[in-house]
Structure formats: structure tokens, C-alpha cells
Amino acid sequence: MKVLITGGTNGMGKGVAKVLANYPGEKNEILLVCRSVKLGQQTMDEIKMDNAFAKISMVICDLSDMNSVKSAALEIKTKHDFIDSIFINAGIGYASCRVETIDGMDSHFQVNYLSQFYLAAQLLVLLEKSTRGGRVIYNATPGGKIFWDDMQMIKNWNYVHAIQQAMVAKRMLLITLHDLYKRRSNKVSFIGFSIHKTVWSNQLNIIPTHMRIAATVMKALGTFISIEECGKTMAPLFLETASETLARSGCLLTWKNGSFKTLEEDEEVLNMAKRKDLLDYSIHQCKDGSVEAVLDRLAKYEMNY
């Protein structure tokens, strides 16, 4: 499988990259989409230490800058004929204040959701060419809401709300994309995954001291799992067959009692009119006619949109 991972230089994304690059009986190719050349190189070196034959490369992309995302999408499309799966994972967690991006958006909204909406939309054409069943796996958690009258959180910012809003947006989008594809040729699947335990990620180095102390106590009590355990849990989602992945498309999953379980979705996330509003808003924020064209092409097959 050729797997593209956003945020593969730390945390959950790195865990998935490490496990897939060394998966017994598989020769997976990993494409890291990362903002730092240094961390990208370090991650590639680390993976190659475990498996000298690992096929791994990187594309530099700062998700807080739409021009960088556009260049990365172009570079990927130039270098690759197909991709089998994409892990939409990169994200900002804790923040002490609202940071506006160069594109004038709330950082959590742009990094965790919008830039990756753009990236995935541009790369759908490569997923359609997968012979293994193209798929997009979204790192998502349940709950949260969209702040429809203040999506960029200018009036009322709170980092937890900002993280959760981006999660809701990802879950709404994956259902929309699933709907758009299901009448087409069922070529690409869209799956949300909520990890069952907190992962000991780089977030622990970013949070304030009092939170880190509490987390260290919780770690001693077994509340956390390592990035490698996270990778092992998630790996089957990237490797299963086309028919298996299609059967899960449109769902938000978690891991329980040794298998994947579907979580019930919120009414607002399922609401088609709300999802259409989010789609229109997202297309508008991308300020790039080619995204609209990609989605229009799919919409021709789905009369409801």
C-alpha cells in the first residue's frame, strides 16, 4: 500500500508510519507530508533504522499556509500516479491563545481541517487510481459542534472548542464525500477513527506544566498508550481489502474488545443541509476554483447535492 500521512513526524501519525513501514508480510510505501525538513528526515532515518528497505519519502507542507498546501498537492500529483490511502491526522492541540494564520483563519480550523480538506480533495484523483481500494482515514473524536456564526472564533476563542469544531468538520466532510462517491463507482472510502485511549504524543511536550504533571500521573495508572500501540491498532484500516474498507465507508469507528466498532453519529453531523453549508463554506475559504471543480465532478453523480 502507498500511504500518505499528514503529521507523520510526531504522535499518532508517526506511530502509524512506523508500524506500516515495518508491517510483517507487507511492502508499504510511506509518504510523509510534514512541515519540517529536519523532523521529516529524522522520522525517515528512525524508520530506516528498523527496516533498511523501507520505502519512505517526504513532501514539505505547512498546513497553516494555503500556498504551501497548494504547492504540496501539486508536487504529490506530479510525482505519484496513484495513492492507496491517506491518513488525515495532523493537528494542533493545546494553545494558549488564538493564532491567526497567514490566510486570516483560526489556526485550528485551517491546520486541523481546511488545509487537509483541500489536500484530500486534490488527491481524490490519485485515490481513484488505487487498485487496492482507495481510502481516506480521518483521525476524529466524537462530540463537539460547529460555531456557525463564528467559525473562525474571532468573538469567542477557546482551544478545546477549536479542536472539537475541526473534528466535527472532518466527520461531516467524510460523510459528504462518502455520499458523493457511493453512487459513483464506489472507488474511494472515507472512514473516521477515534482512538480508544489517549496517546502519549508530542502534545505532552507542549502543554503547560500542571497539565503535564497530571498526565504523568495518569500515564503511571495506564491511561495512555504509546504511538506504536496506536499504530498497531489502526494499521488494519490501512491494509484491509477494498470490499472491507468500502463496508466501513461513511462511519466513525473506534476500537473496543479487540475489534472495530461503529459509533453513533450526532444529528447535526448527519444533517445533509448542514453538511452542504459546511462544504460551501470550505470551498469558499480555499479560494481555489479547482476544488469546486473536483467536487462538482462528483456531485454530477449524486442528485441530492
Ligand SMILES: NC(=O)c1ccc[n+]([C@@H]2O[C@H](COP(=O)([O-])OP(=O)(O)OC[C@H]3O[C@@H](n4cnc5c(N)ncnc54)[C@H](OP(=O)(O)O)[C@@H]3O)[C@@H](O)[C@H]2O)c1
Ligand atoms: N493524542 C491523542 O490521544 C489523540 C486522541 C484523539 C485525537 N487526536 C488527534 O490526533 C491528531 C494528532 O495529534 P497527536 O496527539 O498525535 O499530536 P502531535 O504528537 O503533536 O502530532 C501532531 C502532528 O501534526 C503536525 N502538525 C501540526 N501543525 C502542523 C502544520 N501547521 N503543518 C503541518 N503539520 C503540522 C505536527 O508536526 P511537527 O512534528 O512538525 O510538530 C505533528 O506531526 C490531532 O488532530 C489530535 O487532535 C489525538
